[in-house]
Amino acid sequence: MNTPAATGKHGPPPALILLFLILAGLAGNIFAPRLFMGFNYLFGSIAVLLILRIYGLRWSLVAAMVAASATLWLFHHPFAMLWLGLEPLFIGLLLRRRPEAPNLVLFSALYWxxxxxxxxxxxxxxxxGASLGGTLPAAMMYWLIGVTNALAASLLLNIRSFAGLLGLRKSLQTLSLRQVVFNLLMAAVVGPAILIMVLNGRIMETQSHDLALKHIEDMARLAPLEIEPAMGRNPQSDALQQALAALANSPGQGTIVSVKNTLGNILASSHPAMRPAGHSYNPFEGCEKIPVAPGIFQALPRGDIPIPLWQRVQRSSLVLEAPLPSAPAWVLVIELPLGPLKQRLLERQTFALAxxxxxxxxxxxxxxxxxxxxALPLLQLSQVTTNLPARISARARITYPQTRIAEVDRLIGNFKVMDEVLQDKFREITEAKETLEQRVQERTEELKYLATHDPLTHLPNRGLLLDRLSQALALQSRHGKKLGLLLLDLDNFKMVNDTLGHSTGDLLLQQVAHRLQEGVRQMDTVARLGGDEFVILAAEVESLDAMGKIAQKLLENFSAPFHLNGRELFITASLGITIHPDDGRQTDILLKNADTAMYQAKKLGKNTFQFFTREMDQRIRKRLDLETRLRRALERNEFLLHYQPQVELSSGRVTGVEGLLRWCKDGGEILVPPREFIPILEETGLIVPVGEWVLxxxxxxxxxxxxxxxxxxxLAVNISARQFYRESLPEKIHTILEQNGFSSSRLTLExxxxxxxxxxxxSLSKLRTLxxxxxxxxxxxxxxxxxxLAYLKRLPIDELKIDRVFVEGMTEDPKDAALIEAIIELARKxxxxxxxxxxxxxxxxxxxxxxxxxxxQxxxxxxxxPAAGVEELLKAHFPGGEDRVGWAGRRRDTL
Ligand SMILES: Nc1nc2c(ncn2[C@@H]2O[C@@H]3COP(=O)(O)O[C@H]4[C@@H](O)[C@H](n5cnc6c(=O)[nH]c(N)nc65)O[C@@H]4COP(=O)(O)O[C@H]3[C@H]2O)c(=O)[nH]1
Structure with missing residues (x-):
């Protein structure tokens, strides 16, 4: 069934509820309780209106037709179906027009x-063809019944458990305060008013009924006394007629007092129409004979007459039929029409109804x-507070309703306070949000800055440099000028860091950055690549000469000492220069070239600059190649040790050997001299594993x-700086000595x-450990x-090896000789x-x-x-460890 209701999840199925309500509507009109005066309370429209609210107009019209069908029987006319059927239509249309105020009672009152x-x-x-006097109370009665039914339906919808039973949809389950108040106020008046009216009607009806009964009983008592003397033996006598007429006039208009025989024929009657005598007379003809008291009946026009009950009651009469005591063959008939009585009653009832x-x-x-x-202030409050947060955030002015109802006023006051608090909070949040946004923006700017700048020196970083370099390259290629890239590396910066600490190192880098920036043109870019490496991007340079001058100027900037934490420090730098487009056209190649040139400057003794050349590149490539091969040399067993004998001069004996590393091909042919590959091993860190292998x-x-x-x-073994500073060196040596069973006193570390x-x-602690x-x-x-030389005093040193350069020159250069003498003297002391x-x-x-x-040595x-050579030498010349064959002497004598 496609109805608007049908949402009840736990109650009976909606179709069943609808059917029940339709039948209830019908029953409400069939079993309409009698009120008074023949009016019935038709309450079928309660169900019809419920159906209207729950299932909509269509079903309510169906229900109205079904319920109104009972009036066919009640009024004996289909006309009533019209006004009962139109009610849900009228109300349904109004409900559609005013869905926000579905006031059933008001709409019903309007309808009626x-x-x-x-x-x-x-x-x-x-x-x-009823009289106006009879129709008016009927109209008022139906108005009252209609409105009361609407009120009852409305109240039922307000009752929670009833609504739940009907499975009302959400919109009907929630109640409108205004509606509830309205309904209750109405119920408070309508209920008692109707009750009093019905009771009053009933009482008046009983009173009038009793009055009529008393009249007829009085007449029944009086009649034989009046009639008997007048009747004699002839019922046709005038005296009897007059006595009957007098009797009939006594209780009121329209009373008919007649005498008939046992066959039912009129003998005499107060009513002229009944005469002449001999007519058959049945007061119950066309009527229902309803017993009222012993011998007294109500003659109520039969129900098949097409008039409503209240009209039938008006046309009814009380009838008494009793044989005359003095002449049992004669029957006294008193017919008291209730119409005038009922008319009076109706008038009073009409007044009460009005x-x-x-x-x-x-x-x-x-x-x-x-x-x-x-409800209005509450409604207004609910309207102004709908979407309150959004209104507050939009800073909309809220006009709160005013009321004299204290509770509602308090509620409005609470809302106002809440509004103010929310306004404050919102303001706070807005301010906090703005501050946060500002901070985020600042931080974003900061991050952007950090992404492109070096935080220590505030110079552009590598990323920004590359960016500017590619832009400059694009521009440069258009106007054909040269572009120089100068890579500057501080000399011995590591030493500054190691000896003076990192903070001093940082200070130095900052000052260097400052000097570099001051030393270049506005259009040039000074960037920090990292560590102690800086790059100067010199745009639009006319010639190589100009570039050289820039480099020279930069280096000269280093001639003044740096002031670092109260110290004066002289520091130099090495510069590598590459030119675009001569040396390359791509950013990475130019940077690499500058690095190569800088490396060359370092090699040339530092504190100088070098232009990049193709040869440098080749040399670097060669070196790189060497490095690659060196990395594999250990695995490939390409390393070998040679041992150079050391001779004790006093005895002429070979007392020791110095192990010297060689890099050989398979056949033993030396590939690269140690002085070339050992620095590479040191730079790359390969010296650590290789040095261990040597040991x-x-x-x-x-x-x-x-x-x-x-x-x-x-046995003397060279230990490089990197190897020396490895934490584990003493343990490593210990293990090696242990594994080989070699005495530590026989090992000398150089x-x-x-x-x-x-x-x-x-170094002191490590030397001590060793x-x-x-x-x-x-x-x-x-x-x-x-x-x-102070360290000689503090450090545990056993031996000094005089460098070859002094020995080389000592015979020609007296200074070398003097130095050697001094060293020997120093060592001895x-x-x-x-x-x-x-x-x-x-x-x-x-x-x-x-x-x-x-x-x-x-x-x-x-x-x-090679080891075998040493063995041969020792065996040949020093079989017992002594120079028995005078090898040393001969070597000395050879010249
Ligand atoms: N012209 C000339 N040279 C002489 C003479 N007597 C010895 N030499 C050379 O002088 C160097 C002595 O070694 P060094 O000063 O420790 O100098 C060594 C040492 O510093 C380093 N080195 C060699 N082997 C190793 C090693 O296993 N580990 C480490 N860390 N460095 C090593 O390489 C340097 C060079 O080693 P080598 O080329 O083998 O060169 C050796 C040796 O061949 C001579 O009368 N005339």
């Missing part, structure tokens, strides 16, 4: 006033106004020689002075570093041994030995040899 009552008048006056109707109309007006007065191999070899019974040798420069604290393990420490290339490196000639050997140097005595 405008349509129902005129139709009733038309029907009773026009069709049935009063009640007036009262109800007043109640209706009052309920309408009162409910509106009560392992050298120790294993020395132990092998020991086991082979060769003279015990002191470290360079640069190691000691880096972190004295750490020393405590029994290992000897030698300072390699002594004299070439820049360190102060500090309790250290001295080893002279790079002794190539007998003269050098002689010079050195006369100066008191303990040990020598050099090509003059022996080049670094």
């Amino acid at each position: 006033t405008l349509v129902g009552v005129p139709l009733i008048f038309l029907f009773f006056l026009g069709v049935q 009063l009640v109707l007036g009262l109800i109309v007043l109640a209706l007006i009052n309920a309408l106004f009162f409910s509106r007065w009560l 392992q191999t050298a120790v294993a070899q020395a132990r092998q020689w020991e086991l082979a019974g060769l003279a015990p040798l002191q 470290i360079t002075e640069s190691i000691l420069l880096q972190d004295t604290g750490e 020393k405590d393990m029994g290992i000897n420490i030698a300072i390699d290339d002594f004299g070439t570093g820049y360190s102060s 500090l309790g250290m041994k001295v080893v002279a490196e790079g002794v190539e000639t007998a003269e050098q050997l002689d010079f050195i030995s006369r100066r008191g140097c303990e040990k020598v 050099g090509f003059f005595l022996s080049r670094p040899l």
Whole structure:
């Protein structure tokens, strides 16, 4: 069924409810309780109106027709169907027009006033020919019944459990305060008014009935007394006629007093129409004979007459038939028409009805106004507070309703307070939002800035540089000028960081950035690539010369000292320059070229600048190639150790060997000299695993020689800075010594002075650990570093190795000779041994030995040899560890 209701989930099915309501409507009109005066209470329209609200107009019209069909029987005319059927149509149309105020009672009152009552008048006056006096109360009665039914339907819809039973949809389940107030106010008046009216009607009816009964009983008592003397033996006598007429006149108009025989023929009658005598007379003809009291009956016109009950009652009479005591063959018939009595009653009833109707109309007006007065401020409040947050956020002015109802006024007051609080909160939120947005914007700007700038120096970062570079390249290619990219790297910046701390390093970088910016043109870009690398993008440069001048100027900017945390620091930089379009056309290639050139500048002794050249590129490529090959060399077993003997001058014995790394092809042919590949190993960090391999191999070899019974040798192994600073170095050495069963006292680690420069604290503790393990420490290339000699005092050093450069020049350069003498003297005084490196000639050997140097090492005595070579040498010349064959002496004597 396609009805608007049918939403009840737990109640009976909607179709069943509808059917029930239709039948209830019919029953309400069939079993209409009698009120008074023959009026019945037709309450079928309650069900019809319920159907109208729940199932809509169509079904209510059907229900109205079904319910009104009962009036066919009640009024014996189909006309009533019209006014009963029109009611839901009228109300239904009004409901559609005013869905926001579905006031059934008001709409019903309007219907009955405008349509129902005129139709009733038309029907009773026009069709049935009833009197106005009889129709008026009927019209008022039907008005009252109609409005009361509408009120009952409305109240039923207001009752929660009833609404639930009917399975009302949500919109009907919620109640309108105005409606409820209206209904209650109406019910408070209509209920008692109708009740009083009905009771009053009933009482009056009973009274009038009793009065009529008393009349007829009185007459029945009086009649024999009056009649008998007058009748004699002749019923036709005038005296009897006069006595009957006198009797008939006594109770009131229209009473017929007759005497008839047992056959029912009139003998005498007060009514002239009954005469002449002999007519058959039956007062119950065409009537129902209703017993009222012993011997007294009501003659009520039969129901098949097409008039309503109240009209039939008006036309009824009370009839008494009793044989005369003195002449039992004669029957006294008294017919008392109830019409005049009922007429009087009707007039009084009409008055009462008019009063009640007036009262109800007043109640209706009052309920309408009162409910509106009560509910209006609430309605207005609900309207102004609909979408309150949105209104507040739109800063809309809210005009709150005013009322004299204290509770509602308080509610409105609460809303106002809430509104104010919300306004405040909203303002706060808005302000907070604005602040937040501002912060987000600032932060976004900051992040944008950070994404393109270096936070330390505030210079453009690599990203921004590349961006500007590509823009500049695009512009440059249009107007044909050159563009220079200068890559600047600070010299020994790591040392500043390591020795003076990172914050000083940062300060230096900031000052460098400042100087660089001051040293370039406005149109140029200074960027920081990271670490201590800066790039200057010099646009529109005329020539290479101009570029050189820029580089020179930049370097000169470094001539003044930097002031860092109260210290003065001189720092230099190395610059690599590349030119667009000569050296390349792409950003990454130009950057790489500048880097290559800078690297070259470093190699050339730092504090200088270099232009990029193709050869540099090739060299770099070669180096890269070397690096790649070196990475694989360890796995491929391409490393090898050579050992250079060290000879003790006092005994002429080979007392030690220095392990030296070689990179060989399969056949043993040396691939790259150590001085070329070892720095690469150091730079790449490969020196750490390779150095470990060296230690392992050298120790294993020395132990092998020991086991082979060769003279015990002191094994010297070079340790690079990276290796030295590895935390695990002592443990590693310990393991290697352990694994090979080699004494730590036979191992000498050669470290360079640069190691000691880096972190004295750490190097001291590490040296102590190594020393405590029994290992000897030698300072390699002594004299070439820049360190102060103070460390010699603090550090546990056993040996100084005089660098080859001094030995090389000592025979020609007295300064070298003096230096060597000084070193030997210094070592002796500090309790250290001295080893002279790079002794190539007998003269050098002689010079050195006369100066008191303990040990020598050099090509003059022996080049670094493969392990087998060392073995051969030892076996051939020092079978018992001594130079029994005078090898050392001969070597000395060869020159
Ligand atoms: N012209 C000349 N040279 C002589 C003479 N006597 C010795 N030499 C060379 O002088 C270098 C001595 O080693 P170094 O000063 O420690 O200098 C070493 C050392 O610093 C480093 N090195 C070599 N092997 C290793 C190693 O296993 N580990 C580490 N970290 N560095 C190593 O490579 C440097 C060069 O090693 P090599 O080329 O083997 O060069 C060796 C040796 O062949 C001589 O009379 N005349």
